[in-house]
Amino acid sequence: MPEAVRTARLAAVLSLALVATARAQGVDQPVVIDYADEIRRIADADSLTYYLEGHVRAHRGAIQMRGQRAVIYRASGIADFQRDVHFWDRVNEIYADHVIYYEASNTALATGRVQLIDRQSGSQLLADTVHYDRDENLVIARPRPHGVIVSADTSGQESPFDVYADEMRMVTDSTGSRVDASRRVLIEREDLTAVGDSLHYDDRTGRVELRIEPRVETAETYLTADRIDVLLEQNSVRTLIALERARAVDKTDSIPGTVAGAFGNVSQTSFLEGDSLNVDFAGQGIDWLVAQGHARSLHYERESPPGEVETWSVNYLLGERLRLDFRGDTLGRVVATGGSRGVYRTEQVRIGGPERRPSEPIPLPALSSLAGLPARRPWPSRPPATRRGGRG
Numbered sequence: 001m002p003e004a005v006r007t008a009r010l011a012a013v014l015s016l017a018l019v020a021t022a023r024a025q026g027v028d029q030p031v032v033i034d035y036a037d038e039i040r041r042i043a044d045a046d047s048l049t050y051y052l053e054g055h056v057r058a059h060r061g062a063i064q065m066r067g068q069r070a071v072i073y074r075a076s077g078i079a080d081f082q083r084d085v086h087f088w089d090r091v092n093e094i095y096a097d098h099v100i101y102y103e104a105s106n107t108a109l110a111t112g113r114v115q116l117i118d119r120q121s122g123s124q125l126l127a128d129t130v131h132y133d134r135d136e137n138l139v140i141a142r143p144r145p146h147g148v149i150v151s152a153d154t155s156g157q158e159s160p161f162d163v164y165a166d167e168m169r170m171v172t173d174s175t176g177s178r179v180d181a182s183r184r185v186l187i188e189r190e191d192l193t194a195v196g197d198s199l200h201y202d203d204r205t206g207r208v209e210l211r212i213e214p215r216v217e218t219a220e221t222y223l224t225a226d227r228i229d230v231l232l233e234q235n236s237v238r239t240l241i242a243l244e245r246a247r248a249v250d251k252t253d254s255i256p257g258t259v260a261g262a263f264g265n266v267s268q269t270s271f272l273e274g275d276s277l278n279v280d281f282a283g284q285g286i287d288w289l290v291a292q293g294h295a296r297s298l299h300y301e302r303e304s305p306p307g308e309v310e311t312w313s314v315n316y317l318l319g320e321r322l323r324l325d326f327r328g329d330t331l332g333r334v335v336a337t338g339g340s341r342g343v344y345r346t347e348q349v350r351i352g353g354p355e356r357r358p359s360e361p362i363p364l365p366a367l368s369s370l371a372g373l374p375a376r377r378p379w380p381s382r383p384p385a386t387r388r389g390g391r392g
Contacts, residue, residue, distance in 0.1 A: 030103060031060045031072055031079045048074040056081065062089045063134075065101065077103030085110070091137060091172050093117040094130065108132045116141070118170065121177050121203060123160070124148040125168060139170040149179055151203055151235040161208075162188045163199065176204040185210070192230070192237055193217045206232035216240060220286055221279055222249040239280050246277040248289060255300050255312070262347045263314045270299040272324065288325045295322040299331060309350050317342035 033039070037054025052058075052070040058079065059065065067081035079101040081087070087094040087101070087108060097112025109131055110116070116125040116132070116139060127145035132138075141147075147163035147170075165181035172178075179201040187194040187208070197212035208230040210216070216223045216230065218237065225242035232238060242248070250270040260268050275293025279286060291297065297317045304311040320338025324331060336342070 029060065030074060030077060031058050031065070031101070033058050033072065036070070046075060050074075060101075060103070063101070064088050065099070067099070079103075088119075089134065091119060091134075092132060092139065093119055094132065096130070106134045108134070114141070118172050118177055120172055122150040123170070123177060123179070125170065127168075137171055137173050139172075140167070141170075142167045147179060147181070149201060149203075151206060151232055159190050161201075163201075164188075165199065176202070178202050191218060194228070194230070196228070206235075208232070216242075217251075218281075220250065220252050222251055223247070223277070223279065225277065237281055239278060242277040242279075244275065246275065246291070247271060247273045248277050248279060248291075250299075256349070256351050258349050258351060259300060259312045262312065262349045263345065266314075267298055270297075272297045272322065274322070286326050288323060290324075291322045293320065295319050295336075297322050297324065297334065297336075299324075299334070301331070303346060307351070309348055311346055311348050313344065313346045315342065315344045 033050060033052065034057040036052035036056045038052070040051040042049045042051070050070075050072040052072070054068060056067050056070045057065070058070065058072070060079075064087070065079060065081055066084075066086040068083035070082065071080045072078070073080075081099045081101070083097065085094075085096050085099045087096070087099045087110065094108065094110050094114065094116050096110035096114040099108055099110045101108045109129070111129050114125075114127050114130045116127075116130050118124070125139065125141045125145050125147050127141035127143075129142055130145075131140040133140075144164065144166055145168045147161075147165075147168050149161040149163055151160070163179070163181055164184075164186040166183035167181070169180045170177060179199070181199040183197055185194075185196050185199045187199070187210075194208075194210055194214065194216040196210040196214035198210070200209040200211075201207070210228045210230070214225065214228040216228050218240075221240070223240055223242050223246070225246035226244035227242070229241040229243075230237060230239075231241065248271060250272075255268070257268075260266070272289055272291050272295075274291030274295040276291070278290045280288050295318070297315075299315050301313045301315065302310055303313050315334070317334065317336045317340060319336035319340030321336070322340075323333075323335045325333040325335075
């Protein structure tokens with residue numbers, strides 16, 4: 001029995017210690033007023049309201065609140081801060097014209113020129129309205145917020161992503177930050193511009209996922225597909241992965257207009273298409289491109305020194321898999337596998353002069369399909385009765 005009594009007393013002491021710790025952390029405590037130039041206290045029945053003016057400071061556990069004016073409603077557990085509001089905890093920091101904190105749900109609603117800073121990564125959200133759920137570590141910004149997303153894996157030498165969307169959601173915990181943007185998404189950075197209707201970014205993996213009619217543009221490539229992923233390494237674009245109806249256009253392959261005319265105006269630029277595309281970068285340039293599944297490639301090349309008349313070639317390939325390797329700005333090698341076939345043609349072109357048509361036609365149905373144009377219908381064969389001659 002004495003042992004049982006001692007055990008019960010120890011349990012009671014531990015229970016009281018836990019309650020005291022919880023209260024010390026402010027988990028179940030109301031907002032504490034630390035300072036104000038002027039305080040008015042109004043009691044009405046069972047309600048108690050504080051009106052605070054000038055350099056107001058308050059806290060609740062890890063939450064710190066600052067503002068020039070505040071109203072604290074004890075009965076409903078609401079703290080309403082206005083004018084030059086600064087609200088922060090261990091995870092996020094908020095500056096706004098107006099912040100309302102709700103004790104019961106442990107949430108804050110910030111409005112008017114809101115700037116939220118992720119204290120772990122340094123990422124920021126600028127918006128008219130931000131809803132912050134502290135229990136879920138969830139931030140919702142709208143309408144049309146501007147996000148400045150800083151990668152966790154950064155040397156500090158690359159610029160962050162500027163993201164615009166109709167709505168953005170950010171979750172931050174001990175493992176990192178995740179950002180979801182929806183509707184009319186725009187990404188801008190020195191080395192990349194992208195649009196789509198849905199974005200997911202995870203700084204743990206350094207992966208940006210673009211969905212719903214995404215388009216990505218770099219200094220060298222314009223990429224379209226049903227789905228595009230951007231893989232970052234040390235905050236630089238390392239790889240672009242495009243899935244389903246993928247097409248990459250070489251922006252640096254600028255050719256005179258007469259060259260495209262000489263080859264039937266099939267395409268103004270070189271391009272690569274397939275069910276999927278991988279574009280791998282080395283520094284600021286492309287290292288290699290791989291197209292898989294119904295892969296198609298068209299590439300222009302000048303075969304003579306610059307001059308009034310130049311020799312140009314067009315090389316297009318079809319295959320199940322195509323790989324293009326680059327040496328700097330020059331295409332070094334093309335490897336085609338899986339039922340590959342193609343056409344290689346050269347033409348002498350007068351630069352700046354009249355167009356010169358090719359001396360023999362390129363197979364237009366195959367080539368037009370590469371360029372995204374409808375293939376020409378074959379001429380219908382004549383009925384057997386109308387044919388002349390002894391054959392067929």
